[in-house]
Amino acid sequence: MADIFDADIVCDACKTKTVKGEILKEGFKIRAWRCPKCAKIWPHPLDMAQYEDFKKLKQRDFEVKLRQVGNSWSVSIPKEIINFEAVKATKLVRLSLDNPGRVSISFTQIKRVINRGQ
Numbered sequence: 001m002a003d004i005f006d007a008d009i010v011c012d013a014c015k016t017k018t019v020k021g022e023i024l025k026e027g028f029k030i031r032a033w034r035c036p037k038c039a040k041i042w043p044h045p046l047d048m049a050q051y052e053d054f055k056k057l058k059q060r061d062f063e064v065k066l067r068q069v070g071n072s073w074s075v076s077i078p079k080e081i082i083n084f085e086a087v088k089a090t091k092l093v094r095l096s097l098d099n100p101g102r103v104s105i106s107f108t109q110i111k112r113v114i115n116r117g118q
């Protein structure tokens, strides 16, 4: 299916052909068209919707259980986060102890690599 980002967009203010690029909001990549003449920016609607989902999720604080499984310990990642990260099957994630009392888990950003190279 063709993505809207494949389309060439002309600036409505000055009729100049826009250029494609990315803008970064809180570490979130949003594809966007930018007018090189008047610097107006049009973010990709799909990426903006994902960014809105991200902002809502970021505000939430989940309380999950920590339990022992054999020699390791396990935490449950809420399905909202799994859905957002587009996890479809068992996969490896990176886990590190950032600071005393703080562990972080990194997902590979599968869905945001799909439309690269444009």
Ligand SMILES: [Zn+2]
Pocket: 011, 012, 013, 014, 015, 016, 035, 036, 037, 038, 039, 040
């Ligand atoms: Zn313009």
